[in-house]
Amino acid sequence: MTDVNVPSSLDGVEPVQSVRTPIRMEYTFTPGVAAQTYLREFGNKKILGNVSPIDGAILVPPRGADPRHGALCEEFVEMPHTGHIGSYCVTNVPIPGRDLDLPYISAWIFLDGADVGFLNLVAECPPEECRIGMRVEAVWKPDEEIGMTAENILYWKPSGGPDIPFAEAGVRGWHARKQGETNA
Amino acid sequence: MRKVAIVAAASRQEEKMLDTEVEMMIPLISEVKAKTGLDQTEIGFTCSGSSDFLAGQAFSFVMTLDAVGPVPPISESHVEMDGAWALYETWVKFQMGIIDTALVYSYGKPSPGSLQDVLSTQLDPYYVAPLWPDAHAVAGLQARTLLEQGIINVDQLADCAVRAGTVESREEYFSQPMLSDPLRKADCPTYADGGVAMILAAEGKAEELCEKPAWITGIDHRIDVHHFGVRDFTTVPSARIAAEKAGVHDGPIDIAELHAAYTTHDLLLRKEMGLPETPNHSQRSYPIKADTLMASGLLRIAEAARAIWEGDANRALAHATAGPLLQQNLICVLSGEDT
Amino acid sequence: MGTGGELAAVVGVGMTKFSATRGDVSMPGLVREAAQRALEDAGMQWDDIDAVVMGKAPDFFEGVMMPEIFLSEALGCVGKPMLRVHTAGSVGGSTALVAASLVHSGVHERVLTVAWEKQSESNAMWALSLKQPFQVSINAGAGGYFSPIIRQYMEVTQAPELIGCMVAFKDRQHALLNPYAHLHQPDLTFDQVVESPMLWEPIRYSETCPSSDGAAAMVIVNEAEADKAENPAWIHAGAMRSEANNFPGRDEVNPLASRECAADLWKQAGITNPREEIDVVEMYVPFSWYEPMWLESLGFCERGDGWKLVESGVTHIEGGDLPVNCSGGVLSSNPIGASGMIRFAEAALQVRGMAGDHQVTGAKKAMGHAYGGGAQYFAMWVVGQDKPAA
Numbered sequence: 001m002t003d004v005n006v007p008s009s010l011d012g013v014e015p016v017q018s019v020r021t022p023i024r025m026e027y028t029f030t031p032g033v034a035a036q037t038y039l040r041e042f043g044n045k046k047i048l049g050n051v052s053p054i055d056g057a058i059l060v061p062p063r064g065a066d067p068r069h070g071a072l073c074e075e076f077v078e079m080p081h082t083g084h085i086g087s088y089c090v091t092n093v094p095i096p097g098r099d100l101d102l103p104y105i106s107a108w109i110f111l112d113g114a115d116v117g118f119l120n121l122v123a124e125c126p127p128e129e130c131r132i133g134m135r136v137e138a139v140w141k142p143d144e145e146i147g148m149t150a151e152n153i154l155y156w157k158p159s160g161g162p163d164i165p166f167a168e169a170g171v172r173g174w175h176a177r178k179q180g181e182t183n184a
Numbered sequence: 185m186r187k188v189a190i191v192a193a194a195s196r197q198e199e200k201m202l203d204t205e206v207e208m209m210i211p212l213i214s215e216v217k218a219k220t221g222l223d224q225t226e227i228g229f230t231c232s233g234s235s236d237f238l239a240g241q242a243f244s245f246v247m248t249l250d251a252v253g254p255v256p257p258i259s260e261s262h263v264e265m266d267g268a269w270a271l272y273e274t275w276v277k278f279q280m281g282i283i284d285t286a287l288v289y290s291y292g293k294p295s296p297g298s299l300q301d302v303l304s305t306q307l308d309p310y311y312v313a314p315l316w317p318d319a320h321a322v323a324g325l326q327a328r329t330l331l332e333q334g335i336i337n338v339d340q341l342a343d344c345a346v347r348a349g350t351v352e353s354r355e356e357y358f359s360q361p362m363l364s365d366p367l368r369k370a371d372c373p374t375y376a377d378g379g380v381a382m383i384l385a386a387e388g389k390a391e392e393l394c395e396k397p398a399w400i401t402g403i404d405h406r407i408d409v410h411h412f413g414v415r416d417f418t419t420v421p422s423a424r425i426a427a428e429k430a431g432v433h434d435g436p437i438d439i440a441e442l443h444a445a446y447t448t449h450d451l452l453l454r455k456e457m458g459l460p461e462t463p464n465h466s467q468r469s470y471p472i473k474a475d476t477l478m479a480s481g482l483l484r485i486a487e488a489a490r491a492i493w494e495g496d497a498n499r500a501l502a503h504a505t506a507g508p509l510l511q512q513n514l515i516c517v518l519s520g521e522d523t
Numbered sequence: 524m525g526t527g528g529e530l531a532a533v534v535g536v537g538m539t540k541f542s543a544t545r546g547d548v549s550m551p552g553l554v555r556e557a558a559q560r561a562l563e564d565a566g567m568q569w570d571d572i573d574a575v576v577m578g579k580a581p582d583f584f585e586g587v588m589m590p591e592i593f594l595s596e597a598l599g600c601v602g603k604p605m606l607r608v609h610t611a612g613s614v615g616g617s618t619a620l621v622a623a624s625l626v627h628s629g630v631h632e633r634v635l636t637v638a639w640e641k642q643s644e645s646n647a648m649w650a651l652s653l654k655q656p657f658q659v660s661i662n663a664g665a666g667g668y669f670s671p672i673i674r675q676y677m678e679v680t681q682a683p684e685l686i687g688c689m690v691a692f693k694d695r696q697h698a699l700l701n702p703y704a705h706l707h708q709p710d711l712t713f714d715q716v717v718e719s720p721m722l723w724e725p726i727r728y729s730e731t732c733p734s735s736d737g738a739a740a741m742v743i744v745n746e747a748e749a750d751k752a753e754n755p756a757w758i759h760a761g762a763m764r765s766e767a768n769n770f771p772g773r774d775e776v777n778p779l780a781s782r783e784c785a786a787d788l789w790k791q792a793g794i795t796n797p798r799e800e801i802d803v804v805e806m807y808v809p810f811s812w813y814e815p816m817w818l819e820s821l822g823f824c825e826r827g828d829g830w831k832l833v834e835s836g837v838t839h840i841e842g843g844d845l846p847v848n849c850s851g852g853v854l855s856s857n858p859i860g861a862s863g864m865i866r867f868a869e870a871a872l873q874v875r876g877m878a879g880d881h882q883v884t885g886a887k888k889a890m891g892h893a894y895g896g897g898a899q900y901f902a903m904w905v906v907g908q909d910k911p912a913a
Contacts, residue, residue: 017546018546019310019314021309021313021314021586023305023586024301025240025297025298025301025302025305026297026298026301027240027296027297027656028295028296029240029296029656029657030200030201030202030203030204030295030296031204031656031657032202032203032204032206032207033202033203033204033207034204034207035204035657036202039657057771059771063204063206063247063250064204064206064207064210065206065207065210065250065251066253066770067249067250067253067254067255067767067769067770068253068255068767068770068771069253069255070210070213070214070224070250070251070252070253071210071214071253072207072210072211086671087671087672087674087675088671088674089666089667089670089671089674089723089724089725089726090721090723090724091666091667091670091722091723091724092720092721092722092723092724093664093666093667093722093723095660095661096648096649097654097660098660103721103724106661106667106671107671108671115771115772116769116770116771116773117769119659119661120659120661121659121661127724132674132675132678149657150657150658150659151659153659166678170675171772171773171774171775174771174772175772178772185629230765235582235588235589236581236582236583236609237582237583237588237589238588241653241655241656242580242581242583242584242650242651242653243580243581243611243896245609246611246768246896246897246899249765249767249899250767253767254765254766254767254780255766255767255770256766256779256783257764257765257766257778257779257780257783257784258764258765258766259762259763259764259765260763260764260765260900261608261610261617261620261621261763262608262609262610263606263607263608263609264582264589264607264608264609265589265606265607269606269607272606273606273621273624276621276624276625276628276630277624277628279528279628279629279630280526280527280528280624280627280628281527281528282526282527282528302588303588305586305587305588306587306588306589306592306593307593308593309550309585309586309587309590309593309644310549313587404604405604405605406602406603406604407592407595407600407601407602407603407604407605408595408601408602409595409596409601410592410593410594410595410596411593411596414596421602422602425602506589506592507589507592508592511592511595512592512595512605
């Protein structure tokens with residue numbers, strides 16, 4: 001600690017150890033062109049993906065960009081509400097600002113036909129039964145609560161059917177499909 | 185020192201952009217790549233500047249990287265500063281001799297946030313920020329000091345505002361009410377969303393990519409004291425030192441693109457750097473009319489480069505600033521001729 | 524091949540004590556503590572420094588926008604050039620590389636570099652989980668992001684379940700040898716690590732990095748200055764790579780950016796067999812399983828074999844021939860903005876013979892490593908006791 005010269009008039013006065021300064025800032029975000037289109041249709045219970053102009057890769061949710069090429073994605077395609085789990089974890093840590101029962105499963109959902117995944121909750125599934133490659137389907141909020149918001153899908157639940165093999169699940173799927181195309 | 189030039193630039197500014205940062209930057213980055221015929225794999229280094237507080241998100245620059253197309257992987261870095269400093273970091277990399285081309289970009293969207301509040305958080309968090317003095321208030325303090333010490337007078341402010349185009353005449357200036365006494369609306373910046381992208385290249389490569397490379401003949405940056413009680417509002421030592429080190433007066437300056445968001449700053453900078461109060465050439469654009477935080481400085485450098493490319497200038501000065509009241513300054517001198 | 528440009532070396536290292544809350548210092552106090560120690564180690568005064576490069580992670584961690592601005596006096600920057608780097612978690616490393624570049628390029632002779640985080644000032648968990656607009660908030664921090672990746676590594680390699688616990692236990696034991704480390708747990712047993720609660724399965728509480736306040740600083744100088752110093756750590760190589768974090772077919776377990784960064788690094792350093800030629804590694808392991816994962820990615824072993832190195836004990840300072848994170852690593856101290864620089868600085872201390880109780884005997888070449896974002900930003904360096912070969 002550095003020595004500080006304090007005037008004698010402050011002898012015996014308790015030094016200030018910390019000061020609490022609340023900060024509040026408000027931001028009004030715009031979703032951007034791609035997200036606007038996505039959210040509008042999400043409000044109609046449709047899930048859209050972007051199509052890459054370079055090689056047709058399907059990116060969900062649409063961000064208007066193919067990050068491999070720095071290319072604008074302006075084409076959309078409607079996606080099914082089913083997919084599989086690319087990977088997941090069982091979490092015992094609460095999310096600030098959300099009221100969730102612990103533990104909960106957060107997973108990378110790869111929709112059927114999509115080439116990238118997105119993070120969302122998996123529920124109606126005991127954690128020990130969750131696995132990579134498990135097929136899932138969307139569980140939407142009740143119709144009257146659906147709006148132009150990212151929160152329309154409450155979670156994903158097991159849909160039954162055979163698992164996607166690990167070697168083709170999640171990020172591995174792209175290479176498996178490319179291999180399949182080469183071999184065809 | 186190795187000669188480095190700016191060979192292409194693209195920029196965009198709009199008061200309230202609906203695009204996300206990525207959607208905004210993709211066309212700009214694509215444009216400079218197209219102009220030079222380079223694709224990302226041929227670019228030696230990429231560097232950008234932006235601010236999380238401005239974006240309202242931690243790690244905000246991570247998303248914007250998608251606009252570059254960093255697949256396969258790239259050599260890339262980022263500064264939490266105006267893009268002008270990203271350009272400086274890049275210029276240093278050229279001096280190591282390990283790259284021949286580079287992409288530099290920066291962007292900012294002041295519109296989603298309350299910029300005045302955001303800027304207050306840049307001030308000393310223990311003594312000053314809790315008082316929430318906004319940027320205009322702080323500029324007003326400085327303006328009051330300058331006027332009362334007779335360093336500038338109100339007519340100079342009015343003329344500067346007319347020159348920058350925030351008002352049409354002295355009469356219009358003086359008819360405006362005070363915004364932050366003694367500053368009026370015409371003295372203060374209007375903020376705009378925007379971004380800039382540019383390609384730099386070393387001697388030997390620059391000539392292949394551009395007809396008239398804008399050579400960086402001098403570049404330097406310095407920072408002054410922060411704390412208001414210690415700082416002399418009436419001088420800008422960092423600008424003066426940076427201008428000296430960048431060799432501003434090694435030759436005539438045909439155009440000076442100053443990152444002056446306030447009329448007071450324009451006048452102070454000219455004084456400090458020995459530039460004429462009434463320059464022969466107007467700036468191509470004035471930050472006071474459209475100030476894009478985190479990109480305004482890099483945009484000055486882009487404008488100076490454009491002046492060179494378009495033959496409006498042979499020797500151009502570009503200035504960038506950061507921090508409250510011109511605390512940190514970067515000067516870049518560009519030249520069109522072989523020096 | 525070399526770094527390019529002139530030679531540069533580390534002649535001063537300074538760190539603060541890392542703890543959950545450094546309530547005894549303000550932000551200026553924290554950075555000065557590290558910077559002052561680095562200057563003293565270098566035998567220099569503030570005026571000897573030509574330029575300052577500062578690095579830290581998101582400013583929301585402290586609630587101050589661009590704090591380097593108000594720290595200009597505290598870091599002796601007045602009248603000097605000052606840069607502020609921010610590359611997410613790798614920032615401490617990339618900051619060191621930017622500082623080194625100022626010397627390699629010949630622009631400056633003596634550079635001070637500081638990386639820090641005072642996470643206790645704001646709320647780190649909140650800052651890491653800030654709700655992204657128009658997206659559902661799912662992530663409860665970095666653990667929630669990396670655990671699914673770790674699960675895939677475990678699946679592919681079929682590694683024994685407790686490999687992660689072995690890494691965590693080792694790093695906490697190493698931390699006992701480092702007075703600056705945040706977590707000092709002398710009574711911790713391996714079983715306690717195994718039995719600690721699962722946070723983001725498969726990652727347990729004890730396999731997770733703490734949230735710390737702290738700063739690290741170095742003085743980097745050119746050859747002429749380093750030749751005057753007693754024991755410089757010469758910079759043999761430095762490399763950075765970035766990639767996107769979500770794209771079709773991305774190898775997120777062993778990112779290409781990491782592999783290419785390491786390949787560039789070894790090439791610059793003239794290293795063809797890292798396992799043999801590197802004496803000690805300081806790598807960025809915030810969650811236990813990243814030690815075997817990075818060992819593979821960096822080329823210390825074949826893909827799929829990282830966990831075997833851990834299991835065999837070679838990464839332990841006692842008896843291991845490839846000791847990893849003798850300082851205790853990120854698992855024992857994690858001021859996010861500083862962690863990368865701590866790795867780089869610890870590597871320098873090792874080759875200078877100044878790592879005290881966690882010194883690896885005879886260490887001549889060391890690697891510093893940092894990563895950030897969605898395992899997409901990488902910064903690495905190699906430092907050596909001897910000047911790099913011409």
